[in-house]
Amino acid sequence: MRTPLIAGNWKMHHGVGETQIFLEALVNQDVPATVDVVVCPPFVSLPVAVMVTTGSEIAVGAQNVHWESSGAFTGEVSAEMLIEIGVRWAIVGHSERRSLFGETDENTIRRARSAQDGGLGAILCIGESLVQREAEQTLDVLERQIAGVDRLDPSRLVVAYEPVWAIGTGRNATPDQAQEVHAFLRRRLAGTFGSTEADTLRILYGGSLKPSNARELLGQQDVDGGLIGGASLDVDSFSAIIRTAAECAAGD
Numbered sequence: 271m272r273t274p275l276i277a278g279n280w281k282m283h284h285g286v287g288e289t290q291i292f293l294e295a296l297v298n299q300d301v302p303a304t305v306d307v308v309v310c311p312p313f314v315s316l317p318v319a320v321m322v323t324t325g326s327e328i329a330v331g332a333q334n335v336h337w338e339s340s341g342a343f344t345g346e347v348s349a350e351m352l353i354e355i356g357v358r359w360a361i362v363g364h365s366e367r368r369s370l371f372g373e374t375d376e377n378t379i380r381r382a383r384s385a386q387d388g389g390l391g392a393i394l395c396i397g398e399s400l401v402q403r404e405a406e407q408t409l410d411v412l413e414r415q416i417a418g419v420d421r422l423d424p425s426r427l428v429v430a431y432e433p434v435w436a437i438g439t440g441r442n443a444t445p446d447q448a449q450e451v452h453a454f455l456r457r458r459l460a461g462t463f464g465s466t467e468a469d470t471l472r473i474l475y476g477g478s479l480k481p482s483n484a485r486e487l488l489g490q491q492d493v494d495g496g497l498i499g500g501a502s503l504d505v506d507s508f509s510a511i512i513r514t515a516a517e518c519a520a521g522d
């Protein structure tokens with residue numbers, strides 16, 4: 271019912287040359303058509319990523335996008351600029367943007383809204399810290415982070431649940447923890463958009479997802495793919511996760 275989506279968040283890795291080599295190798299691996307694949311390189315590598323992937327099943331995403339079309343916003347890039355070069359997706363609200371660069375729930379929703387208005391799909395990242403999980407505040411935190419989703423278009427929205435304590439730590443959420451949160455999010459999104467929309471909206475898991483744990487996580491009923499950091503930097507591990515997603519979708 272929901273086509274799995276596997277997205278690689280390369281963060282500040284892979285400049286132009288490495289991006290070209292990586293994506294030429296990935297394109298040659300024949301990505302299964304039953305999985306949507308998105309790679310999100312650094313801004314400077316976006317044009318070469320689009321060039322190499324044009325005509326393939328792989329789409330290109332940016333790691334952020336501003337809420338205005340143009341203006342005096344040093345260091346920012348707009349949805350219109352991304353669309354012009356062939357980018358199709360943008361990540362918004364990644365935990366590193368929130369914790370290191372002060373991005374808030376409110377401006378994350380604004381970024382997502384303008385991404386969609388400009389023609390991009392928005393991958394909205396949410397997730398609790400370890401302190402919040404241990405204080406049993408996980409669902410309250412997520413509730414706050416998605417409070418503004420009613421301003422978004424569900425047909426161009428993907429939600430990525432990324433517990434902060436699992437990002438880059440090697441410690442992934444258990445399949446049960448992921449499923450519990452994803453089911454909560456889908457119920458919450460059904461309350462906003464209606465159950466038909468919520469049933470088709472993809473909710474990704476992110477946080478130390480790798481080939482060795484991909485099957486148990488991606489096999490959960492409400493886990494519709496992954497947002498992958500470290501394991502997306504290596505073409506073999508990234509394509510192993512893509513293949514696992516295809517197998518899970520086929521019920522293998």
Ligand code: PEP
Pocket residue numbers: 279432436437438439440476477478479497498499500501
């Ligand atoms: C991320 O940064 O979005 C992420 C999930 O990273 P990692 O897979 O390395 O935990």
